[in-house]
Amino acid sequence: MNNRQLDFFPPANPEERIKNPATITKKPALFLLDGMAIVYRSFYALQRTGMTSQEGMPTGAIYGFASTLLKIFETYRPQYLAAVFDSKEKTFRHDLYPLYKANRQAPPEDLIMQLDAIFKLLEAFDIPLIKTPGYEADDLIGTASRKFSPMCQVYIVTPDKDLAQLVHEGVNILKPGKNQNELELLGKKEIIEQFGVPPELFIPFLTLTGDTSDNIPGAKGIGPKTAISLLDQYGSLQNIYNHLDTISPKNRQSLEAFQPTLDLITQLVTIRTDLQIDVTLKELACGLPDPAKLFPLLQKLGLKTISSRILALFGELQQAPSATAPLHEEPSSPFHEEEPALRSPRENADYARIDTVDKLMELMESLHDARHIAVDTETTSLDTFEAELAGISIAVETGKARFISFAQSALDRDKTVEILKPLLENPSLPKIGQNLKYDMLVLKKYGIELSPVAFDTMLASYVLNPEEKHNLDDLAAHHLGYRTTTFDELVGTGKTKQHIFEVDPEKLSDYACQDADLALQLEGVFRKKLDGETELLWLCENIEFPLVTVLAEMEYAGICIDTHHLEKASERVKKELELLTETIYAAAGSAFNIDSPKQLAHILFDLLALPPKKRTKTGYSTNVEVLEELATLFPIARDLLEYRSLQKLKSTYIDALPKMVNPLTGRLHTTFNQFITATGRLSSSNPNLQNIPIRSPLGKEIRRAFIPSTPENWLLSADYSQIELRIAAEISGDPQLLEAFRNREDIHTATAKVIFDTDEITSDMRRKAKEVNFGVLYGIMPFGLSRRLNIPQKEAKAIIDTYISKYPGLFKALQEIIVTGREKGYVTTILGRRRYLADLNSRNTNLKKAAERAAMNTPIQGTAADIIKCAMNLCSSRMRHLNMKSVMLLQVHDELLFETTDAEKEPLSKLVEQAMIDAAIRCGLKNVPVLVDTGIGKNWLEAH
Known part of the structure; x- marks a missing residue:
């Protein structure tokens, strides 16, 4: 045991005193980790991320556990720490x-x-393990907290509410939050706020309510x-039983029946807080981790971010030989470079602020022979229509950048923009950036059409692996080994937050230069990766990068809506909801809060005795799936589904859209x-x-509420017909x-003839x-199909089996996609x-089956995404070539929506239809015909 204290930490600064308990009390701090509770929480919180080492070993629980551990060191600087785990043996509670x-x-x-790796991690950190046969971690934590609280301020790190009973003046809880890097401090006040009872009443509270996770029954019908x-009224269990005659008959009956099992x-x-544990406080003292054990372990597991945090935290480990061993990214990813310890991008960089006309003209002169230029804007808002331009940073060579500043500067913004306009619009000068669409929209406001988009680092990262994080801070850390200055660090947060024009000009300049410089550096890194991946490079250069300009134009144009129509629709829906509410109340036999899952579950499953379908931690589920299953037999469930559907559309669109119109x-x-x-699909937000x-x-x-900008204009809708099924036919080659x-049959009727073996097809x-x-x-199974069609599973299975036997080529292709994906680790579009x-x-x-369904669907849905994006690019370029006044407004799934004039509506319809067909052919549909349905109207509904 290394008993060396953590005296190598610098003193906590004043701002940290609130969150750092070790600085609040004169006592040293002891941290007790509820080991298995943290492991379980980490495992389930990160399960869907699919984190694995290069050998395929899952690492999510290890990563989450290590993150919690490091957060303790980073935030609280503990003097003493121990990890407490359950033993495998049965405990005294099993005997009882x-x-x-x-x-x-x-x-x-x-x-x-x-688990083995977690124990090795603790060993490498020199953190003692407390475990005693026959006793749970809770009892060991309770005993340790009682033993050491006279000498230390004790902090129990756990997500388990049961340990709230241990909280008192010398003992608090640190509860891991939803984010792996959050720890919530719970003292007596917070326990009362969260659970409604103080720590000293937590044992009687748990006694009455029981604990379903431990299969401990409570008093029947007595919920939290x-x-x-x-307890609030009577103060104790004994006093409750002393006053049974004053308690409601229902609760009194329950308490009387419960009394024999009360003890x-x-x-x-x-x-328990009275066990014998043979450990001294001195043995729990924190020491330095052992780099010879720690870094090889993290390298093997691929936990590079954890290694970087350790190196940043424990300065004395920087020179350890093992610390510089190459590490793999987590989760494992085949295209990430090996990453050194994080450093500042400003080290040895040439960053400067341009704040006078002389400096600006000198800069412009130096840019005459530039081969490319990285551009980034600094603004006052993320809303591009509200954003005020604070400056523009540019870089033409790595490690060197300039910030043209309008904050605390002698430069006139309008005149400067006019000087920059020819440079930023030069079609022969490739533009590079991170999320260039934002910069394009901001500059559009100031009369600059930034072009051409040669490389967007965010999109290059997305094409290389869509599952990764694509923000600049993460990309810089993962690919360049930089620890960037974040925007929150620049302007502050909360009450200390500054307006961007109030920030120290040199700090703002460094921040802005950093962004342009990093975009240029990342372009070099990603271009090398893409050069070795011809198909991915083609996707970037021919689909994703050109689409940036198209989307910027669509967002800037916006679309008109008929707010008066939506107001009338809102009134109609309000009346429908009122009628539905009365119908539901009548079926329930009483009024209740329909929007309360708990009250609804009580009505459906307790009072009406409907058969419950799914149980959650808080009771019976009333989600859509449950209601759909009940709706076939019970009218109240159908009404509830209708109620929820109307209410959601009313709140999400009918009432919300008018408020989102830009003033x-x-x-x-x-x-x-x-x-x-x-x-690869586009998504939309604000609104979706x-x-x-x-x-x-x-x-x-x-x-119907989406309309043209003038009464004379029209909306034109163009929609691919059954594009995903056509892609499936192309991929599978099923004859x-x-x-x-090819025969232009209705594909669903054709399939019905195949499945049911008849030409007489009913609706x-x-x-x-x-x-x-x-x-x-989508890899549907008999259970899912039976629910969709409201038929027995046996019939659903027979239909699927017949489908597979009639379309063997399609089924074989889908299975081959899974096999190939398993071998390569990924699946691809055409x-x-x-x-x-x-x-x-x-x-x-469960995870494997979900991945198989995603593997089957991704090549089809992903190819559809490629096709619609390609179509948008072709439509835009052809409309621009013909100098059309028409504009593209929206993309929704496989549909494009345009606004057009009376004179252009016919030629536009032909142009769009042909462009969409050409796009499908370019994206690989060579053997199956493509159909595009177009329509024109005075609103979106008429056009569609």
């Missing part, structure tokens, strides 16, 4: 109550695999609210996100227009699918065939766009 924890499932295999109320349950929920333009300006989805239902009556009314499309048969057609592309799916090799069956 054989059903104790009988409902607990065995830990997942993927979690168990990570009732228990809190009783047993109290013993089960009480954490400066009178239009709605959605943001198109090019780097969000894993499949991708989720407006197409076929529901209310969805149609919402679309029957191809033949159906119900076609509906089922349609569900199967699209369901197969053009080669990749999606990495580490869980294809997961030992967790």
Whole structure:
């Protein structure tokens, strides 16, 4: 045991005193880690990330545990620390109550695999392990906190609420938050706020309510609210039982029935504080980690970020030989460079502020022979219509950048912009940047059309691996080894936050120069990676980069909406909701809060005795899936689904859209996100227009509100017909699918004929065939199809089996995609766009099945994404070539929406239809015909 104290930390600064308990009290601080609770929480919190080492070992729990550990060191600077774990043996509670924890499932295999590495991590950190046969970690923590609290301020690090009973003046809880790097300090005040009872009443609270996770029963019908109320009124369990005659009959009956087991349950929920533990405070003293053990372990696990944080935290380890060993990124990714310890990008950099006309003209002279230029803007807002330009940073060579500043500067912004305009619009000078669409929109306001977009580092990162983080700070750390200055660090947060024009001019200049310089450096890194990946380079240069300009123009143009129409729709929906509410109340037999899941569950499953379908931690679920399953037999469930649908559309669109109209333009300006989805699909936000239902009556009314900017103009809609099924036919080469499309048959009717082996197809048969057609592309299983079609699983399985036997080429192709994805670690679109799916090799069956469904769907949905993006580029360039007044307004799924004039509506319709067909061919649809449906109207609904 290394007993050396952590005296190598610098003193805490005053701002840290609030969050650093070690600086508040004169006592030294002891931190007790509830080991398995933190491991479980980390495992499930990070399970979906698919973090693995290069050998395929899962590492999410290790990463989460290490993050929590480092957060303690970074924030609290502990003098003493220990990790406490359960033992494998049964405990005294099992002797008292054989059903104790009988409902607990065995830990997942993927979690168990990570425990050995976590113990090795603790050993490398020289952190002692406290474990005693026959006792749980809770009892050991309780005993240790009691033993050492007279000498130390004790902090129990746990997500487990049961340990709240241990909190008193000398003992607090640190609760890991939703973010792995958050720790919430809980003292007596916070315990009361979170749970409704003080720590000293937590044992009687748990006694009354029980603990479902440990299979400990409470008093029947006494939930947390009732228990809190009783304890608040009577102060103790004994006093509650002394006043049973004053308690409501229902609760009195429950308490009387519970009384014989009262002592047993109290013993089960009480954490022991009187065990014998042979450990001294001196043995718990924090020491330096052992680099010879620590860094090889982290290297093997691929936990590079953890290594970087350790190097930044423990300065004395910087020179350790193991610390410089090459490390792999986590989660493992095949295209990331090895990353050194993080350093500042300003080291040895040539950054300067341009704040006078003489400096500006000198800079312009130096840029005459530039081969390319990296550009970044600094503004007052993320809203490009509100944003005021504070300056423009540029870089033409790595390590050197200049910031043209309008903050505390002698430069006139308007005159400077005029001087910069020819440079920034020069079509022969390639522009480089990070998220250039934002800069383009800001500069548009000032009369500059930034072009051409030669390289966007955010999009290059997205194309290389869509699952990664693409913000500049993360990219700089992962690919360049830089620890950047963040915007919050520049301007501050909360009450200390400064307006950007108030920031120290040199600090602002360094920050701005950093951004342009890093974009240029990242361009070099990503270009090397893309040079070795021909298909990905083609995607960047021919689809993603050109699309930046197209999307910027669409966002800037915006779209008009008929707010009066939406106001009338809101009134109609309000009345419909009121009628539905009365119908639901009548079926329930009483009024209640329909929006409260707890009250709704009580009505449905307790009072009406409907069969519950799914249980959650807080009771029976009332989610959409449950209601849909109940709706086939119970009208109240159908009404609830209708209520929720109407209410959501009313709040999300009908009432919200008019408020989102920009007062400066009178239009709605959605943001198109090019780097969000894993499949390559565009998404939209503020507002999200991708989720407006197409076929529901209310969805149609919402679309009716989208109108041209003038009464003389028209909206034109162009929509690919069944593009995903056509892509599936192309990828699989299935002869029957191809033949159906070539014969221009209705594909769902054709499939119905194949499945049901008849030419007499009813509308119900076609509906089922349609569900199967699209369901197969998403890896639908009999259970899912049976729910969609409201048929028995046996019938659903028979339909799927028939489908597979009739379209063997399609099914074989989908299975081959999974096999290839398992071998390569990723699947691709026809053009080669990749999606990495580490869980294809997961030992967790649920994760593996989900990854297989994603693997089957991604090449199809991803190719559809490539096609619509390519179509947008072609439409835009051809419209520009013909000098059309028409503009592209929206992209929603496989549909494009334009505003056009009376004179241009016919030629535009032909142009768009041909461009969309050409785009599909360019993106790989060589053997299947492509159809585009176009329409023109005075609103979106009419056009569609």
